[in-house]
Amino acid sequence: MIDLLTTRYAYVLFAALLVVGLYMVVASSNLVKKVIGLNLFQTAIFLFFVSTAYVSEVDGERAQSPIIPKEAEMYDPYASPLPQVIVLTAIVVGIALTAVALALIVRIYSEYGTLDEETLREVRSDD
Known part of the structure; x- marks a missing residue:
């Protein structure tokens, strides 16, 4: 366990x-x-x-940056930049979605005066 x-x-x-996030x-x-x-x-x-895509060593050889020189062997270990690019794109999309969600939450609060989900359901069922 300590090793883990x-x-x-x-x-x-x-x-x-x-x-914690799922909980x-x-x-x-509360919507926020x-x-x-x-x-x-x-x-x-x-x-x-990102942590699963990290390559430090393969068969005792240290992984290199993804810039492959001409004298490289066919199966030399190289770190793939693709996971970092995908995560960077996902971060940008996540920020945009968070901004939209918070803008909708501000609008909901100005319309109904609450951010509690149960209260919103009660208010919407009365309308």
């Missing part, structure tokens, strides 16, 4: 962020807390994706 915590700490952090989305009735929970969940997925 010292060598695979990124996976432990991923699991903790995932559980905030499911258990909270739900958006924060979604952002934590999203951050956990980013961390998992």
